[in-house]
Every structure is written in structure tokens, then in C-alpha cells.
Amino acid sequence: MSIFKKQESNVRSYCNSFPVIFRHAKGCWLETDQGERYIDFLAGAGSLNYGHNNPILKHALLEYIAQDGITHGLDMHTDAKAHFLSVLSNHILEPRRLDYKVQFTGPTGTNAVEAAIKLARKVTGRSNIVTFTNGFHGCTLGALAATGNQHHRGGAGIPLAGVSRLPYEGYADIDGLALFETMLVDNSSGLDHPAAVLLETVQGEGGLNVASNEWLQRLSKICKKHGILVIVDDIQAGCGRTGTFFSFEPSGIQPDIVTLSKSIGGYGLPMALVLLKPELDKWLPGEHNGTFRGNNHAFVTAAKAIEAYWANDDFSRHIQARSLQVSRTIQRLLKQHPELFVQGKGRGMMQGIECKNSNDAGEIAKLCFERGMIIETAGPNDEILKFFCPLTISESELEQGLHIFEHAVEAYSATVTQKAS
Structure with missing residues (x-):
């Protein structure tokens, strides 16, 4: 462990909570160099929706590598990119009647x-971006300006400008959209006047706050x-x-721009893209680029993930069943431990339970x-325990993880009771 303390920057964070050395991973399980196994309810902060070393995706990737397929291609045309774009269009965009062009960033x-x-x-020719309380959009300066968390904002070193912030749905019982509409017509x-509104429909790092369908529809209408663009992160x-x-599908809204990353690559490989309505594609060639926007290994596993899991509704039904499993546990714990x-x-497989005390x-x-x-943990004060396991987790594995959580809660409750007495 000494090499990490000696060589790696203090900016590291997750390893502080999990001070072991991981060597193997499969599905929803991580294994250390000492052979200890951990069930993973973090899943790369949402980058491993299909689990660690998913065999379907791994086979496709190994086959592609064995054939000396293109690894790095900038934004040049490749077979892997063409296949991904076709699969994305055929299985994701067209069935949802979404007309988007794709930008690889x-x-x-x-x-x-x-x-x-x-x-x-x-x-739009306008500079102001409207974002919301508790939103998290990244740590580079533009995205950080749109992020609410003071811990992250404090690392910028300069003033963060170009953004106006509004209350998200449910924030301090303020009707943020009524305020927004009033301000738009008050000189x-x-x-x-904003160029765009940027939001998460479920705020991940900000505390698993959920925007209702009605709220999203109202925002879209405003x-x-x-003449303000809607960007869904x-x-x-x-x-x-x-x-x-x-995430926005149940609301029926059609954002002007959508950003995707994390699990879009399928296998945990780095990949990000922007979906944009065709009439917005005003970029000049190379005006926004990135050396690794052509990660063809990610194109391969991204396409295979869509083909394997999104060609029909089976996977969605599996996620819904596991979501209910999590919800039942949360509701049971709320009744059993009102003191905690x-x-x-949250919503779906993006749920959590809020503690009265962030230390808890x-x-x-x-x-x-x-x-x-x-x-x-998540939330402005790290007060929420966040259930974020791979979506591919089985019913029995999820039950095993939830039992571990419940036993930990019981042990902590007993300790708190003992101290109080």
C-alpha cells in the first residue's frame, strides 16, 4: 500500500474509504489481492451498469483486438464506429422517435x-446557462460552474461565471419554475436570457433528487x-x-441536447458523446475535439451492450424487478429505524436512503x-447511502447485498443505543 501513499496525489478519494488492493472483478463482485470478496454497490459510480468483465462484451472486445481492429482513430471513419452508430440509431434512437446527430467528445x-x-x-449567441441546486456536471471549469457542490467548486482557483442557478424541484419548498418564468418576463x-437550461432528471451526486414528469414537462414548455435549449445530463x-x-423517457420530453458517458461504453471503457438535434449542428470541423474521441474499443463494447440488452424490453423489466427489491428494503428500514x-x-436502480445525521x-x-x-454516500452532506450496483445483478446477489446492508444497520443501531444508555 505504501506506493500509493508515496506516489499518488492526495486528490484520490474512493480508495480512502476502501483501503485494499483489488485484483479481480466479475459481475457484481470485486476480489482483493488477499482473496477477500466484496459485493459492489458502487459500480464505478455508474460506469459499470453491465457489471465487471461482462462476458458478452469481453468476448466481442477480445475478438476485435485479435483481428487487429483499429484501437485509436481520432475522428476518422472506422468499421467499429459505423457499427456503433447504426446500432445506436436502430435500437435506441429510432424506436424512441428521437432525431439526434452524434458528437464524439x-x-x-x-x-x-x-x-x-x-x-x-x-x-443561440447567448452566454448564460441556467442550472439547478445540487446539480453535479463535472470538474472542468465550464462544467464546474454548473455544479453546485462547494467542495468541488472550491478547487477551481478562479471565479466560476456564466451560470444562473435555480431551485430544483422540492428544494426548500420553493417553486423554482414559477420563479424562472417570472424572471424571464421581468426586465x-x-x-x-439563457442560452440553455442544463439539468439531471435524477441528481446523482447531489442526493438522488428526482424531477417529476410534470415538472420536466413544465420546464420543457417554458x-x-x-427559445431556450434544454440539455439533459x-x-x-x-x-x-x-x-x-x-432517464427522461417517462416524461415524454425531447431534450435539444443530451450528454452521455459512464456506461455508454458498456465495458467501463472511456467514452462520451453528445446527442444534438440536427438543426443545432453548427460546429466547424475540429472546433471541439479530443485526442481520444475515437476509442474504437469502446465503440465495440458499446454496440454489443446495446445489441445484447436493449433489442427488446427484457432488460428493462429486469431492472424494474430489482428496483422493487431495493425499494422494499428501504421501506422496511425506514419503519424499523426511524431514529436513523x-x-x-431516487428512482430505478439509482436509489438511496437518507440518514438524519451525515455521520451515520x-x-x-x-x-x-x-x-x-x-x-x-451522496448528497450535499454525504447523508445518503447510495445503492448503485450493476444493473445485471441477479435477484439472489442483490438480496445478499441488501442483507449485508441490513446487518450493518442493525449493528450500528445497537452501538448507538448502547452509547446512549
Whole structure:
């Protein structure tokens, strides 16, 4: 372990919560160099929706590599890219009647957000971007300006500008959309007419806050009326995490721009893209680029993931069944431990349970780790325990993980009771 302390920057974070050396991974399981096994309820922060070393995706990747397929191609044409674009269109976009062009950005979510913001400003000629309380969009400067979390914002070193922030649905019981609409028509509101609104339909890092279908429809209508683009950041909530491929599907809205990353690559390989309505494609060649926007290995596994899991509704039904399994556990714990928990949060396989005390969440997560589970916290004060296992997890594996969590809660509750007495 000394090499990490000696050589790696203090910026590292997840390893502080899980101080072991991992060597193998399969499905929803991680194994250390000492042979200890942990069930994974983190899943690469949503980058491993199809699990570790998914055999279907691994076979496709190994076959492609064995044939000396293109690895790195900038934005040149390749067979792998052509196949991915065809599969994305045939299985994802066309069945949902979504007409989008595809922009490949640098292979991170924050780069996709940067591209979306730049494009909105370029197309509209306006600079202001409206974002929401508790939103998280990345740590590069443009995306960080749109991010609410003060811990991350504090690392910028310069003022973060170009963004106006509104209350998200449910924030302090304020009707943020009524405020937005009023400010848009008030010449003295001080709100510069926005180029776009940027939001997550389910806020991942911000605390698993969920925007209702009605709220999203209302927001979409306001934006359309005032010529404002809607950008949905589906980097964490997309690729099936909420039950449908896109998180916004149940609302019926059609965003002008969508950002995807994390699990779009299928295998955990770096990949990010921006979906944009054709009339918005005003880019000049190379105006936004990235050396690794042509990660063909990711194109291969991304296409295979869509073919294997999204050609019909079976996978969505599986996610819905596992979501109910998680929901039942959360509801049971809320009844059993009102002294610890406030409410359930989230949607689909993006759920969590809010603790009354943020310290409780951290201590329960530690106990889970001691019992063989990787689970992390979310929310402005790290007060929410976040259930984020791979979507491919089986019913029995999920039950095993939930039992570990429940036992950790019972042990912590007993400790708290003992201290109080």
C-alpha cells in the first residue's frame, strides 16, 4: 500500500474509504489481492451498469483486438464506429422517435458537458446557462460552474461565471419554475436570457433528487416558449440506470441536447458523446475535439451492450424487478429505524436512503465494507447511502447485498443505543 501513499496525489478519494488492493472483478463482485470478496454497490459510480468483465462484451472486445481492429482513430471513419452508430440509431434512437446527430467528445462526462454548453452558446449567441441546486456536471471549469457542490467548486482557483442557478424541484419548498418564468418576463430580474437550461432528471451526486414528469414537462414548455435549449445530463442516470435507456423517457420530453458517458461504453471503457438535434449542428470541423474521441474499443463494447440488452424490453423489466427489491428494503428500514433514517430517495436502480445525521451514513458504509460490501454516500452532506450496483445483478446477489446492508444497520443501531444508555 505504501506506493500509493508515496506516489499518488492526495486528490484520490474512493480508495480512502476502501483501503485494499483489488485484483479481480466479475459481475457484481470485486476480489482483493488477499482473496477477500466484496459485493459492489458502487459500480464505478455508474460506469459499470453491465457489471465487471461482462462476458458478452469481453468476448466481442477480445475478438476485435485479435483481428487487429483499429484501437485509436481520432475522428476518422472506422468499421467499429459505423457499427456503433447504426446500432445506436436502430435500437435506441429510432424506436424512441428521437432525431439526434452524434458528437464524439473527449472520453469523459465533463468533456461532453463542456461541449454541450459551448454548442448552446454558439447556436443561440447567448452566454448564460441556467442550472439547478445540487446539480453535479463535472470538474472542468465550464462544467464546474454548473455544479453546485462547494467542495468541488472550491478547487477551481478562479471565479466560476456564466451560470444562473435555480431551485430544483422540492428544494426548500420553493417553486423554482414559477420563479424562472417570472424572471424571464421581468426586465429588472437581473437574469440574462439563457442560452440553455442544463439539468439531471435524477441528481446523482447531489442526493438522488428526482424531477417529476410534470415538472420536466413544465420546464420543457417554458424553455420552448422562450427559445431556450434544454440539455439533459444523462451521464449517470442514463444507459438504463433509472429503468429506461434515457432517464427522461417517462416524461415524454425531447431534450435539444443530451450528454452521455459512464456506461455508454458498456465495458467501463472511456467514452462520451453528445446527442444534438440536427438543426443545432453548427460546429466547424475540429472546433471541439479530443485526442481520444475515437476509442474504437469502446465503440465495440458499446454496440454489443446495446445489441445484447436493449433489442427488446427484457432488460428493462429486469431492472424494474430489482428496483422493487431495493425499494422494499428501504421501506422496511425506514419503519424499523426511524431514529436513523429520514426517507428513501431516487428512482430505478439509482436509489438511496437518507440518514438524519451525515455521520451515520459514513459509519454505516464503513460497517458494510467490513462485512464485504462496497457502498458510498451522496448528497450535499454525504447523508445518503447510495445503492448503485450493476444493473445485471441477479435477484439472489442483490438480496445478499441488501442483507449485508441490513446487518450493518442493525449493528450500528445497537452501538448507538448502547452509547446512549
